[in-house]
Amino acid sequence: MARLTSLEDLERYRQEVLARRDPKKPCVTICSGTGCRAYKSEKVAHAFQAELEAKGLAGKVDVRRTGCHGFCERGPIVVMLPEETCYLKVKVEDVPELVAETLVGGKVVERLLYRTDAGEGVVHENDIPFYKHQTRLLFHDNLRIDPTNLDDYLAVGGYGALAKALGSMTPEQVVAEVKKSNLRGRGGAGFPAGVKWETTRNSPGDERYVLVNADEGDPGAYMDRSILEGNPHSVLEGFIIGGYAIGARTGYVYVRQEYPLAVENLIGALDDLHEAGLLGENILGTGFSFEILIYRGAGAFVSGESSALMSSIEGKVGEPRPKYIRTSVKGLFDKPSNLNNVETWANVPLIISRGAEWFAGIGTEGSKGTKVFSLVGKVNNTGLVEVPMGMSLRRIVFDIGGGIREGRAFKAVQTGGPSGGVIPESMLDLPVDFDELTKVGSMMGSGGMIVMDDNTCMPDVAKYFLEFLADESCGKCVPCREGVWQMLQILTRMVKGEGREGDVELLEDLSTTVQDASLCALGQSAPNPVLSSIHYFRDEYRAHVEEKRCPALVCKALTSYWVDPDKCIACGLCKKNCPVGAISGEKKQVHVVDQALCTKCDTCFQVCPPKTRAVTKLSGQPVPKPPEDLAVRAAKGKKG
Amino acid sequence: MSAPAQTAEAPGAPVKLTIDGRSVEAREGMTVLQAAREAGIEIPTLCYLEELSGYGSCRLCLVEVKAGRRTRTVVSCLYPVEEGLEVQTETEKIAHHRKLILELLAARWDRVDPALLKKYGADPERFAKHTTYCILCGLCVRQCAEIEGKNVLGFIGRGTERQVVVYPELAAKFCAQCAKGREMPCLEVCPTGVITSEFAAAGLTLPDKLPVAYPVCIKDDDNLRDVAKKVGDV
Ligand code: SF4
Numbered sequence A: 001m002a003r004l005t006s007l008e009d010l011e012r013y014r015q016e017v018l019a020r021r022d023p024k025k026p027c028v029t030i031c032s033g034t035g036c037r038a039y040k041s042e043k044v045a046h047a048f049q050a051e052l053e054a055k056g057l058a059g060k061v062d063v064r065r066t067g068c069h070g071f072c073e074r075g076p077i078v079v080m081l082p083e084e085t086c087y088l089k090v091k092v093e094d095v096p097e098l099v100a101e102t103l104v105g106g107k108v109v110e111r112l113l114y115r116t117d118a119g120e121g122v123v124h125e126n127d128i129p130f131y132k133h134q135t136r137l138l139f140h141d142n143l144r145i146d147p148t149n150l151d152d153y154l155a156v157g158g159y160g161a162l163a164k165a166l167g168s169m170t171p172e173q174v175v176a177e178v179k180k181s182n183l184r185g186r187g188g189a190g191f192p193a194g195v196k197w198e199t200t201r202n203s204p205g206d207e208r209y210v211l212v213n214a215d216e217g218d219p220g221a222y223m224d225r226s227i228l229e230g231n232p233h234s235v236l237e238g239f240i241i242g243g244y245a246i247g248a249r250t251g252y253v254y255v256r257q258e259y260p261l262a263v264e265n266l267i268g269a270l271d272d273l274h275e276a277g278l279l280g281e282n283i284l285g286t287g288f289s290f291e292i293l294i295y296r297g298a299g300a301f302v303s304g305e306s307s308a309l310m311s312s313i314e315g316k317v318g319e320p321r322p323k324y325i326r327t328s329v330k331g332l333f334d335k336p337s338n339l340n341n342v343e344t345w346a347n348v349p350l351i352i353s354r355g356a357e358w359f360a361g362i363g364t365e366g367s368k369g370t371k372v373f374s375l376v377g378k379v380n381n382t383g384l385v386e387v388p389m390g391m392s393l394r395r396i397v398f399d400i401g402g403g404i405r406e407g408r409a410f411k412a413v414q415t416g417g418p419s420g421g422v423i424p425e426s427m428l429d430l431p432v433d434f435d436e437l438t439k440v441g442s443m444m445g446s447g448g449m450i451v452m453d454d455n456t457c458m459p460d461v462a463k464y465f466l467e468f469l470a471d472e473s474c475g476k477c478v479p480c481r482e483g484v485w486q487m488l489q490i491l492t493r494m495v496k497g498e499g500r501e502g503d504v505e506l507l508e509d510l511s512t513t514v515q516d517a518s519l520c521a522l523g524q525s526a527p528n529p530v531l532s533s534i535h536y537f538r539d540e541y542r543a544h545v546e547e548k549r550c551p552a553l554v555c556k557a558l559t560s561y562w563v564d565p566d567k568c569i570a571c572g573l574c575k576k577n578c579p580v581g582a583i584s585g586e587k588k589q590v591h592v593v594d595q596a597l598c599t600k601c602d603t604c605f606q607v608c609p610p611k612t613r614a615v616t617k618l619s620g621q622p623v624p625k626p627p628e629d630l631a632v633r634a635a636k637g638k639k640g
Numbered sequence B: 001m002s003a004p005a006q007t008a009e010a011p012g013a014p015v016k017l018t019i020d021g022r023s024v025e026a027r028e029g030m031t032v033l034q035a036a037r038e039a040g041i042e043i044p045t046l047c048y049l050e051e052l053s054g055y056g057s058c059r060l061c062l063v064e065v066k067a068g069r070r071t072r073t074v075v076s077c078l079y080p081v082e083e084g085l086e087v088q089t090e091t092e093k094i095a096h097h098r099k100l101i102l103e104l105l106a107a108r109w110d111r112v113d114p115a116l117l118k119k120y121g122a123d124p125e126r127f128a129k130h131t132t133y134c135i136l137c138g139l140c141v142r143q144c145a146e147i148e149g150k151n152v153l154g155f156i157g158r159g160t161e162r163q164v165v166v167y168p169e170l171a172a173k174f175c176a177q178c179a180k181g182r183e184m185p186c187l188e189v190c191p192t193g194v195i196t197s198e199f200a201a202a203g204l205t206l207p208d209k210l211p212v213a214y215p216v217c218i219k220d221d222d223n224l225r226d227v228a229k230k231v232g233d234v
């Protein structure tokens, strides 16, 4: 495309793009996010192209590979425009039918629709319960955008905010607008973005930097990756606006090496921007020049910490440094620097084009706008969820997440990633925003949300998170390196049934020092999962230590498998499936688990017929001796 | 490096602050630790040496500072003095953290200064032992890099797996010359004595296949011998 040299040029080109497009022309969109790709969405896309060609429809139907729709679990997701008919779990074999039925015949293919509990098919994406309760400001354009196509982004009004900022606002006005919007950093700490922008802008020095933190490291959380992959221009537009507002000429995107698709799309987007004159020297003829460099991080959790990230860009070891002088004053290369994460930057174009007041109208008193959560764990619908700040946990878990899998009971939800905290059932009505989460001992973090059912043991969960953190600690400072490791030893002891009196208190004692004395946020927040779970589930910890009992029947060392003689029907399933031959029993005889041989693999528990439920897990009590008389007592004994 | 070594002659505008209630004169660019020491107020340190850059890893030198209304826990070896800053070096909270930090260190290194342990009531037996002697203070690494201008020593790994290592190729090149006529400077700065003189023995020969790095950190006596043997006289 020809270089756009003025604001009018951009608008004229946008009109051209729109004129070239017929909104009524059918278009097959295929989600090509990492999640859907894992389910072979690329093959599905190829199949569509081939099928359309074979049917002579090649020019009459568009095929578009789009970014993530969030419902990755049901991928590959195919949406047919303009009707927005949404098909889930589409396979290559389904393609001919979809082309013939929907594209040619105009009919809906029922079997690929989302099904409600009542068994009804849902045709439109926005009517699927998972989507219905969301407010997708950042994600809703994904459907219409091929991330490798700048025109797609321009067609939905992209770079309009940049044009507005450059054309009609001074940098100070842009900063003021962001301040007024009350946008808080989505990376975790929730610091007001506008205030940080202002400090950076006003710090002395002639060179300053802006940075995108795309080093999302929480296990199971991938919202930043999805935004970058699916709509890189939304981030870049916000970023360029930020560069203008803060007075930077250079920006860095720090993205982890493990996000190849994000990196690829990013590089492509930067090339397109250069070509279009939206990046580089004298952007749109406004005199503003801005350059963006990509820095690939090695993907260590701690590199997401801002001082570690900057050290890494400077070519040093990505280790945290104490920052007693804020990075907005002395950051990258000791120059004033402003770091925000992907999601934060992506909100900026919305604020500039629709105004701070509009943005501040969404959310709660202290937290404005929407937040993208990565909803995972024991919920029926998992995926990326974008909701207004302040939506209750209950609505997120039950309305959007569709409740707990297999009809089990909700136990807790862990928010804020590995260094966040757990929130118990009694707090399900908590409105989710930065401050409310902090109040109950958890945090927003980057937005991970792990739902747990009653099959979850809290000390075990705490141990799981600490294992991750002990691994990811850079090891520089003593409280984090040694303290987290020692906490892990105590928890490991506990779940092995070797807890000692005073262990819970020792954990708490260690936690206070690790929190207060560690160098960086990793160590400072590492005790959160332990402290919050002790706070809400202290009894469970006590049971492990004092009674050597795991109330959730999860900790292997504390759990035994036993066949209830009054329930056993001698079907023999347990015996047949036990991998180590620990179960004995003949026809019409009660089966018996040999405790010495049992490896607690849980197989017998799973295979014992649901109606019988004779295999029982016991914890904190001796396993009863097998009855003298092994004759089956249960009424409907069947032989196996 | 985070904070370049502060030299005494660094001129700076005078700054007034209070440390433990005493008013203290310092100069801009100094750290709270330097100001305190100049005023004769002792703060325990482990990973700090005046000649080397600040590192802030042992966290023993924690103090509480109050600037404006906010009280923070910071490490004095890196925190710059500020006009009007109020510093408390021995609050109950700080003493508690030091006690814990000493206990954590003792789990790695069984020769933590008994006087310090006693002062803070630390129980060296409270935590699971995983003795390695090296406490990863990084003094040797900084000494080699900053004073000698070499990078024979470095860190590898993270978390509790972090180790100080010797890069044998560089050791062969530089250590002998460093050792000439004096104690090896890295040995001198090591607070735990874990760097054995063998490792840097002059004129070491190298095996055909070079390992990338030898750990300085030792797990037990056997490992110590092993390391010394590998690095010293292969
Ligand atoms: S808190 Fe942990 S991650 Fe941060 S500097 Fe200390 S050891 Fe490294």
Ligand code: SF4
Pocket: B133, B134, B135, B136, B137, B138, B139, B140, B141, B164, B189, B190, B191, B192, B193, B194, B195, B216
């Ligand atoms: S070898 Fe000695 S000086 Fe070097 S890091 Fe370990 S304890 Fe510190």
Ligand code: FES
Pocket: B044, B045, B046, B047, B048, B055, B056, B057, B058, B059, B060, B061, B062, B075, B076, B077, B078
């Ligand atoms: S002396 Fe300050 S942290 Fe070690």
